[in-house]
Amino acid sequence: MKLLVCVSKTPDTTTKIAFTGDNTALDTGGVQYIMNPYDEWYALVRALELKEAAGGSVTIINVGSAANDPVIRKGLAIGADEAVRIDKEGSSSLDVAQQIAAYAKDQGFDIVFFGKETIDYNGSEVGAMVAELLDIPFVSYANTLEMDGSTGTITRDIEGGTERIELSAPFAISAAKGLAEQRIPNMRGIMMAKRKPLNVVAPVETEALTSIVSYELPPEKSAVKLVDPENMEELVRLLSEEAKVI
Amino acid sequence: MVLVFAESVNGTFKKPAFEAVTYGYQTAQAMGVSCEAIVLGAAANATDLGTYGAAKVHHVADDSLDKLDSQVYAAVIADAVQQLGATVVVMAHTSTGKSVLGRLAARLKAGSVPGVNALPVIDGGTFSVRKPVFSGKAFANVAINSEIKLISVMGNSMQPAEVGSAAEVAALSVAVPASKTSVKEVSRMEGVTPLPEAELVVSAGRGMKGPENWGIIEELANELGATTACSRPVSDVGWRPHHEHVGQTGIAIRPNLYIAAGISGAIQHLAGVNSSKTIVVINKDPEAPFFKAADYGVVGDLFDVVPRLTEAIRKHKQA
Ligand SMILES: Cc1cc2nc3c(=O)[nH]c(=O)nc-3n(C[C@H](O)[C@H](O)[C@H](O)COP(=O)(O)OP(=O)(O)OC[C@H]3O[C@@H](n4cnc5c(N)ncnc54)[C@H](O)[C@@H]3O)c2cc1C
Ligand SMILES: Nc1ncnc2c1ncn2[C@@H]1O[C@H](COP(=O)(O)O)[C@@H](O)[C@H]1O
Numbered sequence: 001m002k003l004l005v006c007v008s009k010t011p012d013t014t015t016k017i018a019f020t021g022d023n024t025a026l027d028t029g030g031v032q033y034i035m036n037p038y039d040e041w042y043a044l045v046r047a048l049e050l051k052e053a054a055g056g057s058v059t060i061i062n063v064g065s066a067a068n069d070p071v072i073r074k075g076l077a078i079g080a081d082e083a084v085r086i087d088k089e090g091s092s093s094l095d096v097a098q099q100i101a102a103y104a105k106d107q108g109f110d111i112v113f114f115g116k117e118t119i120d121y122n123g124s125e126v127g128a129m130v131a132e133l134l135d136i137p138f139v140s141y142a143n144t145l146e147m148d149g150s151t152g153t154i155t156r157d158i159e160g161g162t163e164r165i166e167l168s169a170p171f172a173i174s175a176a177k178g179l180a181e182q183r184i185p186n187m188r189g190i191m192m193a194k195r196k197p198l199n200v201v202a203p204v205e206t207e208a209l210t211s212i213v214s215y216e217l218p219p220e221k222s223a224v225k226l227v228d229p230e231n232m233e234e235l236v237r238l239l240s241e242e243a244k245v246i
Numbered sequence: 247m248v249l250v251f252a253e254s255v256n257g258t259f260k261k262p263a264f265e266a267v268t269y270g271y272q273t274a275q276a277m278g279v280s281c282e283a284i285v286l287g288a289a290a291n292a293t294d295l296g297t298y299g300a301a302k303v304h305h306v307a308d309d310s311l312d313k314l315d316s317q318v319y320a321a322v323i324a325d326a327v328q329q330l331g332a333t334v335v336v337m338a339h340t341s342t343g344k345s346v347l348g349r350l351a352a353r354l355k356a357g358s359v360p361g362v363n364a365l366p367v368i369d370g371g372t373f374s375v376r377k378p379v380f381s382g383k384a385f386a387n388v389a390i391n392s393e394i395k396l397i398s399v400m401g402n403s404m405q406p407a408e409v410g411s412a413a414e415v416a417a418l419s420v421a422v423p424a425s426k427t428s429v430k431e432v433s434r435m436e437g438v439t440p441l442p443e444a445e446l447v448v449s450a451g452r453g454m455k456g457p458e459n460w461g462i463i464e465e466l467a468n469e470l471g472a473t474t475a476c477s478r479p480v481s482d483v484g485w486r487p488h489h490e491h492v493g494q495t496g497i498a499i500r501p502n503l504y505i506a507a508g509i510s511g512a513i514q515h516l517a518g519v520n521s522s523k524t525i526v527v528i529n530k531d532p533e534a535p536f537f538k539a540a541d542y543g544v545v546g547d548l549f550d551v552v553p554r555l556t557e558a559i560r561k562h563k564q565a
Contacts, residue, residue: 011380013381013494013513013514017380037494092357093348093351093358093360094357097348098352119380119381119494119517120379120380121386122360122361122377122378122379122380122498123348124360124361125344125347125348125351125358127348128316128344128345128346128347128348128349130352131349132348132350132352133352135317136426137316137317137426138317138345138349139316139427140316140341140344140345141344153430156341158341158434159255159341159443160435160438160439160440161432161433161435161440163314163429163432165430166427166428166430167427168426171426171427177488177491177495207355209351209355209357209390209391209392210388210390210391211388211389212386212388212389213374213389215379215384216376216385216386217384217385218382218520221538221539221541224527224537224538224540224542225541225542226542226543226544226545227542227543227544228544229544229545229546229550229551229554230554232544232551232555232558233562235542235544235555236555236559236561236562237562238542239524243541243542245445245502245524246446246470246559246562
């Protein structure tokens with residue numbers, strides 16, 4: 001099976017978010033970058049497991065600048081065979097999707113993997129976009145994926161329940177918790193990653209249909225109001241009369 | 247025209263659909279255009295969408311649309327958008343909406359913004375919407391520059407408002423392509439409001455010590471009519487089902503009331519709950535970081551405090 005995993009770079013989950021002067025860009029001072037957890041822990045590892053079981057190859061792809069190379073190398077260290085970087089900071093989700101689709105179009109990938117969302121933009125839309133551009137089915141929020149030949153069975157969470165879906169490759173999925181277990185790269189993987197190919201590809205021409213105008217931080221929370229643990233009647237009164245939520 | 251894709255659950259329209267219609271209606275009012283809705287497959291109470299502002303409901307009544315296939319849905323909705331000349335398309339940011347929005351954007355070559363939580367700001371030629379980013383730690387104002395604009399609305403960010411009466415439902419004729427996927431099974435819990443739609447949530451963490459102690463959490467939730475949630479370690483070790491896990495790697499929720507007992511308030515946990523309107527934290531450690539994000543705090547042993555709170559709510563309901 002020929003597998004493609006789309007990986008993005010995001011600020012670490014503990015990052016304190018601040019913006020530069022005019023609130024138009026993230027203040028990157030002191031920000032640690034990681035591979036988007038859903039891409040790394042679930043999408044990439046499940047792709048590797050399928051390759052280990054049935055043979056084939058795992059390619060990772062990222063749309064971004066050379067600053068992303070350490071994150072891409074980590075994907076190779078975890079076990080991907082080769083990497084592709086489309087040399088452009090994506091201007092929007094659709095731009096990123098168009099870049100990925102332009103590369104993947106004639107390559108005959110059986111499954112294209114995504115994370116369920118990036119933890120910075122929280123879009124959960126790139127996967128659906130790529131699937132549409134490649135004209136293949138897409139199942140989001142997959143918790144399990146089993147392959148039997150070219151037939152896939154996926155379970156996914158829906159509001160208040162689960163859904164089980166069957167489909168044939170080629171298809172695209174986005175990965176949520178449960179799809180696989182995180183793998184930590186070992187020394188051998190890290191050494192081998194240095195020799196694996198990382199191909200830099202020129203971007204295709206696209207049009208920017210959305211643009212981020214500005215960022216805002218949520219209003220400061222006022223200090224917590226402490227309630228005597230012996231007096232839960234008072235808490236109920238506050239929730240009912242002050243917060244008006246019950 | 248603003249077209250709202252209203253999704254049903256087993257043919258019935260519920261809160262997410264009403265919120266999306268409310269959003270579409272208010273957007274249409276601001277633009278001085280009409281708001282209409284499109285529904286796919288079984289649609290028992292489609293006329294109700296009129297109550298929330300849909301002047302007309304377009305129904306594509308094909309049995310194959312009873313089950314979601316994002317590829318088919320996107321093809322059908324894209325066709326309708328073009329037939330009806332819609333310039334703004336609104337849907338709920340649910341598991342269905344998330345699978346459809348991006349496909350529609352790629353298909354129509356239209357700008358999309360997923361998960362918006364406020365009405366658009368329309369100023370001359372610019373149209374921008376606000377969405378949470380960095381897992382609720384900030385908001386981005388995003389301008390949509392294309393002629394057709396696509397939006398999915400975050401749950402609980404619009405209060406459904408009754409503004410009209412029963413809508414006229416008319417069949418819409420569009421080609422429905424064959425599905426390349428087959429939904430084998432759908433299982434839903436009966437009688438519980440799904441977490442993303444819940445207005446009241448009671449959540450607990452490692453401070454519970456073990457799964458056998460969850461009775462007090464369930465009693466509190468029952469008394470309130472709330473849905474239960476949990477922190478990640480609790481679902482990781484199987485004390486609670488994984489669909490209850492909220493936070494960065496679980497689901498993000500924004501209920502009116504979030505009560506957290508025995509949860510420390512790690513940044514990754516807060517990422518999933520910090521948009522809640524009111525947060526109550528019960529923790530025996532006064533230094534627990536969660537108190538910084540809380541509106542009301544109770545420093546105490548949850549095994550005493552939670553049953554007392556349940557009792558106080560019971561009395562409040564009787565009064
Ligand atoms: C990349 C990443 C993603 C993550 N994603 C998530 C996520 O999505 N969701 C999530 O929840 N976590 C997530 N985590 C884990 C997170 O960092 C914390 O470890 C986790 O939230 C802690 O869970 P907890 O609060 O239940 O347990 P603890 O941190 O152990 O806190 C237990 C709390 O209970 C209190 N307590 C103990 N006994 C009592 C008592 N008798 N009465 C009252 N209070 C008591 C203690 O004072 C303590 O504050 C993630 C971590 C990483 C690195
Ligand atoms: N710049 C990028 N390069 C490669 N893949 C990406 C990029 N951005 C997003 N993705 C993929 O798309 C998924 C969803 O992203 P988003 O729509 O931003 O939430 C991510 O989990 C990645 O798998």
